Amino acid sequence: MRQSPLHYRLDRYILGKYLTTFLLALALIIIIVITFDVSEKLDKFLSHKATLWQIVSIYYFNFIPGFVNLYSPLFIFIAVIFFTSKMAGNSEIIAILSSGIRYRRMLRPYAYGAAIVAVVVFILGNFVIPISNRHLIDFEEQYVKSKATNYYSNLHFQAERGVQVYAESYDVKQQRAYKFRREVLAPDGRLLQRETADAIAYDTATGLWSCTQYTLRTIDSLRNETLTREHKAEKDFHLLPEDLNVLSTRVETMNTPQLIRYIQREEMRGTGTVKASKIELFQRLLNPLAIIVMTFIGVAIAARKTRGGTGMHLALGIAIAFSFIVFMKVTTVFATNGNLPPFMAVLLPQVVYALAAAYLIHKAPK
Numbered sequence: 001m002r003q004s005p006l007h008y009r010l011d012r013y014i015l016g017k018y019l020t021t022f023l024l025a026l027a028l029i030i031i032i033v034i035t036f037d038v039s040e041k042l043d044k045f046l047s048h049k050a051t052l053w054q055i056v057s058i059y060y061f062n063f064i065p066g067f068v069n070l071y072s073p074l075f076i077f078i079a080v081i082f083f084t085s086k087m088a089g090n091s092e093i094i095a096i097l098s099s100g101i102r103y104r105r106m107l108r109p110y111a112y113g114a115a116i117v118a119v120v121v122f123i124l125g126n127f128v129i130p131i132s133n134r135h136l137i138d139f140e141e142q143y144v145k146s147k148a149t150n151y152y153s154n155l156h157f158q159a160e161r162g163v164q165v166y167a168e169s170y171d172v173k174q175q176r177a178y179k180f181r182r183e184v185l186a187p188d189g190r191l192l193q194r195e196t197a198d199a200i201a202y203d204t205a206t207g208l209w210s211c212t213q214y215t216l217r218t219i220d221s222l223r224n225e226t227l228t229r230e231h232k233a234e235k236d237f238h239l240l241p242e243d244l245n246v247l248s249t250r251v252e253t254m255n256t257p258q259l260i261r262y263i264q265r266e267e268m269r270g271t272g273t274v275k276a277s278k279i280e281l282f283q284r285l286l287n288p289l290a291i292i293v294m295t296f297i298g299v300a301i302a303a304r305k306t307r308g309g310t311g312m313h314l315a316l317g318i319a320i321a322f323s324f325i326v327f328m329k330v331t332t333v334f335a336t337n338g339n340l341p342p343f344m345a346v347l348l349p350q351v352v353y354a355l356a357a358a359y360l361i362h363k364a365p366k
Helices: 005-047 052-089 092-098 108-144 256-269 274-286 288-302 309-337 342-363
Strands: 151-160 163-171 176-185 191-203 208-219 225-235
Touching: 005 052, 005 108, 052 092, 052 108, 052 288, 052 309, 108 256, 108 274, 108 288, 191 225, 256 274, 274 288, 274 309, 274 342, 288 309, 288 342, 309 342
Parallel strands: none
Antiparallel strands: 151 163, 163 176, 176 191, 191 208, 208 225
C-alpha cells in the first residue's frame, strides 16, 4: 500500500531527528571521553614515543567502534527521550495525532531508526570490533603498558578428550614452552602415556615441536612401564602455538564464527572458559535488540506532555536505562558464578523490558 505524502513527511521528519540526535549525542560523549582518556594516558604515550598519527589512527580509531557498540542502547534511549520530549513540549505529537495519524503509525519511523542502528551495532559487534580489539591490545602493550605481555606461566588445559597439557611457562615471540608435560589418560583416569621435555619450540617449516631432553613414559594394560629418553627430538603433540598463547584465546579479539568454533573446542576440552565465552556470544547476537526495546520505552515515556518537561523525561529515562544495565550485569554474574544458563542471562533483561515497552506503548494513547 502506497504511503500518503503526510505519512512520508512524518517518517522522514522523525527518522531524521532520531538519527541526527543519536549521532550528535554520541559524537559529543566520544569527544568528552577521548579528552579525558588523552589527559590520563598522555604521559604514557610520550614516554613510549607514540606518534600523534599512531595515537589517532590506531588507538582512537579502533577505540570508537567498541564505545559505540557498548553504549548505543543508552544513548539511543537518551536521544529518543530528548527529541520526543521536545516534540511533545511543542505540541507536535498532538498535531500529528490530530491530523488523523494513529499513535501506532507514528511509531513506525522510530522502528525504522531502531532497526538501522541495531543492524549497524550487530555488524560492529560481530565482525568489526574483534579486529579493532586486536589493534587496541597490540597498541596498549607497546605504548601504554609498562611491559608487553609476551610471556605466560603455569599453563594447564585439556587439549582433547583424555589429553592434559601443562607448561611452566611460554614465550609468545619465540613460540617456546618450558617444563612441558603432556599426559594421555584412560576414561577411568588411569595414566597411559606421559611426555615431558625441558623445552619445546615450534618449527613453522615442519609443523613439529623441537624438544630438548625429551622423555616418553608409556604404561600398558598390565601396568608395565616403558621409558624412552632423547636429548633432541621432533614431535607432533597435536598442538599449535595459539593453543599455548593466552592472548589468542581472548574472545574479544575473535569474530563471531571464530568464537563459535572456539566455544565448540573448549566444550570438548572441558575448560572453564565456556560460560564466559557463551555470554560474550549471546551478547553479540542479542544486545542489538536492546536498541529496539529502549527506543519504544523512550517514546512511550516522552510522547506525553508533562509539567516537568524534557528534564523530567530525561531523569526518568536515565533511571530506567541504568536499571536495565544493572539488571544485565546481575544476570551475567548469576550465569558466570551460578546455574543460570548464559542464553537466559542475556535474554532475560531483554524480555522483561520488552514486556514493559509493550505495556507502556499500549497505555500511552490513553
